Amino acid sequence: MLSSNQVRVRRSKNRLHAQYIRESDPEWQDVAERLLDLFRTSIGCTRGEIDEIMAEAVGDNPQQLVPQGLAKLLEDRCEFDVESSHAPDELRDKVFLLAARQRLVGAFDRDAVLAAVAGELGLTAEAVDQGLFADLKAEQRLISFRDFAVDQLLQRYNVALAQGILLRSAGMTVRINGETPARFRQLIRAMKFHRLMCRIEGDGKSTWVLHLDGPLSLFSSTTKYGVQLANFLPTLLQCKSFTLQADVRWGPQRAPMEFLLESGDGLKSHLTDYGDYIPLELQMLYEQLRKHAKTWAVEPEATLVPLKSGLWAPDFLLRHNKSGWQVHVEVLGFWRRTDADKLIARLRTEMKEPFLIAVSEAMNTDENSGDSADPSLYIFKRTPLPAEIIRRAESLVKL
């Protein structure tokens, strides 16, 4: 991430504008290439030396924020380690003890101390002198650098810039259009992972509005959850169409500011996207259900179900043609008995409409799952049977 003084923003009234860079700009590509080369060739240098090289290359004045930010992102990909012919703490141990003894009798002689310790350890006095603080941060050496491409660096910069602003945010409102349940499940997982709380509103169709913050936000606006909100951003960036509005406390005065970000800004997530992927088994089940269900319409559920305790993103919606009854169906992947029971208990208290949870015996990670008399839990052997799903749906709505 960028350090706070590297975040390049413009203010207009009470709004913050991130000054993104154009990733195709030959100037920035050139700068990125040069910086990458500098890091690639700096293996073996001390951190202090690299800092000096970087001070030359990107300076430290505020007109050079982009190169400084790029350098910071590269520095985050470096691994440093102590390199010394003798453990520095042992050198200090011997040198300081001897020096103190000399001092006590009023006969401190720096060169003599270094020479004596050098003689004892079979080193030169210079090696002792130089090795004395080789474990200080500035004296550690670069041992490896996780390389990546110019484009990746420039994309990462723009995302880091937005994250640098979100770090100071007290909460954000995200509007998401037309995403799949798989995507929403991924977003919900990410929210949980980053320990965020969410209030949700929907138009009942394809647009959902999420208000994200944390438990203490109810009482006073706090930036305690800024790190979590910033870390959530890369997952959000995988949505095709969204807008984000963040409530930011900016500068030393923590002035309230607004920050807007939308899919049109073109930020690219560095995460590998698995979220939107619909497993083949689910697609097949969907096709089979459509064929099988004569009196039911089957929809891959684009509709999310808002619950008191969060969002639920089932896989299918079965709608009975005549009565209009609806049954929500989710097929769980790897599951544990307790998790499945918890989900069912939650849905039972918070949802009015009937639902069916299908789980595979083979995917159970518990030793014994027992069998279930619960009409909302369908434990199948290898693949879920469409006929059984329909039968259960019919009994759930008492047809």
Add this chain to the structure above:
Amino acid sequence: MAEESITLSFDAGTLVLEDGTLDALRECPHVLHDKRTGSFRAEGRHYRAIVEHLRANKIAYVDNARAWQETPWTLTSTRTPYPHQTEAVATWWKQRGRGVVVLPTGTGKTFVAMLAIQKTARPSLVVTPTIDLLNQWHGELSQGFGTPIGMIGGGSYDLQPLTVTTYDSAYIHLDRWGHRYGLLIFDECHHLPGPTYGMAAVGSLAPFRMGLTATPERADGLEHMYPELIGPIVYRREIKELSGDFLAGYTTQTVFVHLTEDEQSRYEAARRQYKEFVASSGISMSGPKGWQNFIFQASRSKEGWAALKAFYESKRLERAAGSKLVKLDELLTTHSRDRIIVFTADNATVYQIARRFLVPAITHQTKAKERKQILERFHSGEYTVVVTSQVLNEGVDVPAANVGIVLSGTSTIRENVQRLGRLLRKKADKQAILYEVVARGTAEEFSSERRRQHHAFQ
């Protein structure tokens, strides 16, 4: 009846109230309805007020929130408390176990905390500013109570009924410890007020809280937040009241040195460049936001940036003037039989001195194990000099030290009082000296004036 009971639970720094009747929930103090979860919620710190309200009104409740039980602690130490220590704890307890105790450095704040832990008989968390203090508290509590002490911070994560942590870790891990302790001790509690660290006090359920400091006042005036975060100041003794009886006697002495001709001309050129920029851009440096305005203006132009660099250059010259190091050499020789702490404003100078005089250094980069060893050897006399920047300003015990040499520092009174405090821990008939080495003809003369505006230096 059981169905009407209110259920209390802890959720990441907040207290969640569920079940019960709507009226009963609404009447609870400090409680808001949370649309996100459909439940009622309050900040963790109001736990005590809410439980007291429920009990007073005989409203049934199930407490799933607090994860501690009354736990008796026995101090194994046979130490007899000083009168001011007994008095401090008694007064604090009378104020329902909430409040700030102000005692000069070196008058046994740690022991006051231990007495408070024993009195309260609850699992307790001690929050402290630095890794050094973390280690020190860990050691003292282990000895004092003869039980394993937990530690969060400095690379450890181990929760025990008695645990020490740092302000940073307390803030970061609040969700995980907020419901586990009945008593919080905020060491050097002037660090607590503020939007970040303050959250640790806001989100904890602990009904009992004690703040400890020698210097409760803050430059930003946020000390007014003590009552809501900890409790009011309940007990206060000043350095002069306890000096001699409980603290070592001391003298302070300012030593002036001159810059070399070359340093002087570089210094003046740098100051001129800085001052001209300040004057030409019309910034008033005396106001509370002077420095901030300067940085802001400086970042907008080449001249401004050059002026900022010139300012830092002048600071470097003040701090590490060649003649200061010569004077230091002299003082080290004069006091070759004493135990000396050398204080500087920055780490670069610390290491410059450590290399030149071959004396151990303690900075934030020094690992816990090595710090401990250095302090032990300083105590035993194997080392007679330690050089440090701001790390030893606060709290860390160095009872052996009797000479302090301030080579450079900020102009804050607090830093100076704290540094003096390092030297004043009572040991036999110790007489302490604090030297302050100041470069003549530099801005340091003013900083020196300012930091001695405290009755301890008059």
